[in-house]
Amino acid sequence: MEMEIKKLELLRWLSDVEDREVLAQVEAINEDVEKESGFDFDKEWENGYTGKEFKAEMRKRINSYPWKK
Numbered sequence: 754m755e756m757e758i759k760k761l762e763l764l765r766w767l768s769d770v771e772d773r774e775v776l777a778q779v780e781a782i783n784e785d786v787e788k789e790s791g792f793d794f795d796k797e798w799e800n801g802y803t804g805k806e807f808k809a810e811m812r813k814r815i816n817s818y819p820w821k822k
Contacts, residue, residue: 770776802810 767779770779
C-alpha cells in the first residue's frame with residue numbers, strides 16, 4: 754500500500770513539473786530503465802497468442818492438472 758501512495762505522489766508531482774530540464778532527466782531515467790529491462794512490448798505483442806491460441810493453451814493446461822474426476 755505504501756508503494757501505491759508513493760507512486761501516486763510521484764505522478765502528482767510529475768504532472769505539475771514544468772521545467773523542461775527536469776522532464777528530460779525523468780525521460781532519460783525512464784529510457785535507461787526500459788533498456789536495462791530488455792523488454793520490448795511491440796515484439797512481445799507480435800509473438801503473443803491469438804485469442805483462439807490462448808483458449809486452446811489454457812484448455813490444455815487445465816486438462817493436464819491432476820484433478821480427480
